[in-house]
Amino acid sequence: MSTETLERPIVKKEAIFSKRRKKFVTDPLSDDNPITVQVLGICSALAVTTQMKPTMVMAISVTLVLMFSNLIISLMRNAIPSRVRIIVQLAVVATLVTLVNEVLKAYAFDMYKELSVFIGLIITNCIVMGRLEAFALANKPYDSVLDGLGSGLGYSWIILTVAFFREIWGSGKVFGYPVFEAMGIENFAANGLMVSPVGAFMVLGFIIWIQRTKTGYVEH
Amino acid sequence: MRQSNTYIIIFSLVLTAVLGGLLSGASQILGPTQKKAQDLDTKKQILGAIPAEKEKIASMSAEEILTRYAEVIQSEVADYQGNLVSTNEKGEPMVAENVNIEKNYKKPAEERVYPVFKYVNGGEKAYVIPVFGAGLWDAIWGFVALEEDTQTIKGVTFAHKGETPGLGARITTDEIQARYQGKSIFEDGQLVSVIMVKGERTSPDKLGPSKVDGMAGATLTANGVNSMLSNYFGYYQSYFDKHVKVPADAMTMNNQ
Numbered sequence: 001m002s003t004e005t006l007e008r009p010i011v012k013k014e015a016i017f018s019k020r021r022k023k024f025v026t027d028p029l030s031d032d033n034p035i036t037v038q039v040l041g042i043c044s045a046l047a048v049t050t051q052m053k054p055t056m057v058m059a060i061s062v063t064l065v066l067m068f069s070n071l072i073i074s075l076m077r078n079a080i081p082s083r084v085r086i087i088v089q090l091a092v093v094a095t096l097v098t099l100v101n102e103v104l105k106a107y108a109f110d111m112y113k114e115l116s117v118f119i120g121l122i123i124t125n126c127i128v129m130g131r132l133e134a135f136a137l138a139n140k141p142y143d144s145v146l147d148g149l150g151s152g153l154g155y156s157w158i159i160l161t162v163a164f165f166r167e168i169w170g171s172g173k174v175f176g177y178p179v180f181e182a183m184g185i186e187n188f189a190a191n192g193l194m195v196s197p198v199g200a201f202m203v204l205g206f207i208i209w210i211q212r213t214k215t216g217y218v219e220h
Numbered sequence: 221m222r223q224s225n226t227y228i229i230i231f232s233l234v235l236t237a238v239l240g241g242l243l244s245g246a247s248q249i250l251g252p253t254q255k256k257a258q259d260l261d262t263k264k265q266i267l268g269a270i271p272a273e274k275e276k277i278a279s280m281s282a283e284e285i286l287t288r289y290a291e292v293i294q295s296e297v298a299d300y301q302g303n304l305v306s307t308n309e310k311g312e313p314m315v316a317e318n319v320n321i322e323k324n325y326k327k328p329a330e331e332r333v334y335p336v337f338k339y340v341n342g343g344e345k346a347y348v349i350p351v352f353g354a355g356l357w358d359a360i361w362g363f364v365a366l367e368e369d370t371q372t373i374k375g376v377t378f379a380h381k382g383e384t385p386g387l388g389a390r391i392t393t394d395e396i397q398a399r400y401q402g403k404s405i406f407e408d409g410q411l412v413s414v415i416m417v418k419g420e421r422t423s424p425d426k427l428g429p430s431k432v433d434g435m436a437g438a439t440l441t442a443n444g445v446n447s448m449l450s451n452y453f454g455y456y457q458s459y460f461d462k463h464v465k466v467p468a469d470a471m472t473m474n475n476q
Contacts (some may be wrong), residue, residue: 050386081228088235095239102246106253109261113392117357117382170386192420192436195386 024146028154031215035158036208040126045159046200048118052175055163057111058118061100063152065122066131069093070148073136080137089132090123097122127151158207165203170194256282262317263289266337268377269348269365271401273339274394293348294338300330302458308333321361325352329455336459339365346374347464349456353448356440358382360391360448364400370460371406373414378445388441399432405453413450416442 014021034040041062048058072092073080080088101119104112122128131151136144167173172180172188180188193199211217260282267273267289277285295316297305308314316335324332337348345368352361362378378391390396403414412430420436427433434442 047384048386050384054386079231081223081231083223084228084232087232091235091239095243098243099246102250102254106250106257109257113261113379166386190420190436195437 021143021146024143025150025153028147028150029157030154030211031217033154033158033211034127034130034151035155035204036211037217038127038130040130041155042204044118044121044125045155045162045204046197047121048115049159049163049166049200050170050195051167051173052160052163054115054118055159057115059152059156059159061115061119062122062125062127062155063149065093065096065100066128066152066155067145067148068096069128070131070136070144071141072096073132074139074141074144077137077139085137086129086133089129093128093132094123127155158204161207162200162203166194166199170199259317260285263293265363265377265379266293266317266348269363269375270339270346271375271398273341274375274377292339292341294340295335296338297333297335298459298463299333300455300458302460302462304463305333319350321350321352322359329451332455334455334459336456337363347460349452351448351452353444353451355380355383355391355444356388356438357384360441360444362391362448364449364452366405368464370464371404373400373403373405376400380441383441384438387435387438390435390438391441391445396435403432404429405449411450411453411457413446413453415446418442 028034032038035042035045044058044062049055069089069092073089076088097119100122101112101116104116104119131148135147139147164174167175168179169191170193171190172178180186191199194203264277264285267277267285273288273292277288280288297314297316297319299305305314314333316337319333319335321335335350339346339348346365347368347370348363348365350361350363352359354360358381360378360380360383362376364376365374366372367374376397378397380389380391383389383391399416400414405411405413407430415431417427417431417434418439419434422433
C-alpha cells in the first residue's frame with residue numbers, strides 16, 4: 001500500500017493540476033494501465049465489448065463509480081476500522097452501483113434493459129476495489145478523485161478500442177452504423193470469432209504487445 | 221479505539237443504516253418515474269410489434285405514444301380455454317396492460333390468463349400477444365403481432381433481462397426482429413411456429429416460410445426464443461379459434 005503519500009510534508013498551496021496530480025490521471029492511461037499492465041477488470045473487458053454503444057455506457061458508469069467510491073472512502077479513511085475495511089468498501093461500491101442502476105432505470109430505460117446485468121457486475125470489477133485499497137484509503141479526497149478519474153479513463157480507452165475492432169470486424173459497424181455498407185461494400189464477411197470472447201482476448205493481446213513494445217515494460 | 225469491537229460494531233451499524241436509508245430513499249424518489257418508464261415501455265413494446273407503428277412512435281414524445289396507444293389498441297384477457305375473463309382474483313376489473321406475464325409464467329399454463337391486444341387502424345387489423353420464456357441467462361419476453369388471419373407474423377418485439385450484450389442481447393435489435401416479418405406459423409394447416417436456425421447468414425432460399433436466420437454466437441438464446449414462440453402460439457390457439465373469425469381461404473387450409 002502506498003503509505004508514502006501520507007508521510008509527505010503537506011505543501012501549503014498545491015496547484016489544482018500540479019505535476020504530481022497530473023500523474024494520477026495520466027499514469028493509468030499507459031504506464032500503469034489497469035487492464036493492460038495491472039491486468040484487472042478483464043472480465044468486463046471481454047463481456048461488454050462486442051459493440052461500442054454498451055461499452056461506452058459501461059465506461060462512463062465505471063469511471064463515475066470509481067471517482068465517487070474513491071471520494072467517499074477517502075473522506076471516511078480515518079474512521080474506517082481496518083479489520084472491516086473490505087466490507088466497508090464493498091458496501092459503498094454496492095450502494096453506488098445500485099444507485100447508478102436505479103437512475104438508469106428511471107431515466108434511460110432502454111439502456112437499463114440492455115446493461116443492467118453488467119452494471120451490477122461493476123461491484124466485482126477488481127479495478128474499483130483495487131483503487132480503494134491501494135489509493136483512497138491512504139490519500140486525500142481530491143487526489144483520490146483524480147486517481148479514480150485516471151483509472152477510469154485508462155479502463156475506458158482500452159475497452160473502447162477493443163470494442164471498436166470487435167464491432168467493425170465482427171459486425172461491420174461502428175456505434176451500430178454500417179460502415180462497410182456506407183462505403184458500398186455490400187458483401188462484407190463478418191468474422192464470428194470477433195463476436196465471441198476469444199476475439200476480445202486477441203485484440204487485447206495485440207494492444208498489450210504494441211504498448212509494451214513502445215514502453216519497454218517487462219513483467220517481473 | 222478504532223480497533224475495538226464496540227467501535228467496529230457501531231461503525232458497521234451506522235454505515236448500514238446510512239447506506240440503507242440512501243438506497244430506500246432513492247427507490248422512493250425514483251419509484252414513480254421508474255413505474256412510468258416501465259408502463260410506457262410496455263405500451264411501446266406492444267405498439268412496436270407492429271412495424272408501421274414502430275416507425276411512427278420512434279419520433280413521438282411519451283405523451284403522444286400513450287395517446288396513440290389508446291387510439292389503436294383494444295385489449296382483452298382470455299383464459300386457457302379461450303374464454304374471456306373480466307375480473308382478476310381480487311375481484312377487480314381485469315386490465316390487460318397490468319397482467320404480469322412473468323408472474324403468470326410461473327403458474328401452470330392452464331391457470332394463466334392471456335391478454336390479447338387488438339390493433340385496429342382503419343381497415344387494418346392485427347392481434348398482438350405477449351410471449352415469455354427463458355433465454356440463456358435469464359428471462360426473455362416480447363410481443364408478437366399476428367395478421368388478421370392469425371397465421372402470419374406481422375412483426376415482433378423482444379426484450380431480455382440478462383442475455384449477453386452483442387450476442388443474445390441482439391434479439392432486441394430491429395435487424396433481428398425484422399427477420400420475423402411475414403413468416404408463417406402454420407404449414408399445411410399444422411401449427412409449426414417459427415424456428416430461428418443455428419448460425420448466421422443462411423441464404424433465404426434455405427430458410428423457407430417458417431424459419432429465420434440465426435444469430436452467430438447466440439444459438440442458446442435463439443433456442444429459448446424458439447420454444448417461447450412455439451409455446452405461446454400454442455396457448456393462444458383456443459382464443460383464436462373461439463374469437464377470431466377465420467377467413468374462408470385459411471379455413472380450407474386448416475381442413476386439408
